[in-house]
Amino acid sequence: MAVGYDVTVMVEMHSAPKAHALELLADQFEAVEHESGSKLVKITEHVAIADEADAVAFVRTLVSDALPAGSKITTVTSAED
Numbered sequence: 001m002a003v004g005y006d007v008t009v010m011v012e013m014h015s016a017p018k019a020h021a022l023e024l025l026a027d028q029f030e031a032v033e034h035e036s037g038s039k040l041v042k043i044t045e046h047v048a049i050a051d052e053a054d055a056v057a058f059v060r061t062l063v064s065d066a067l068p069a070g071s072k073i074t075t076v077t078s079a080e081d
Helices: 019-028 052-066
Strands: 005-012 031-034 040-047 072-080
Touching: 005 052, 019 031, 019 040, 019 052, 040 052, 052 072
Parallel strands: none
Antiparallel strands: 005 040, 005 072, 031 040
């Protein structure tokens, strides 16, 4: 049985993201949640990596590489599936 994690990354954008920026993130990640007008974006990605620390590091890197300039990761959490 494969072990994996749902890794959730909270991101604070420089300003409230435009629809196009959210679409780009949604094309790359499993789930992207955003409340209109907010600078915060919740990104969730499932990875089939057995080690939790490796799963978190992998998703953190993916998200970091996909973010527009001026954005920052505020928290990263994971849940085993």
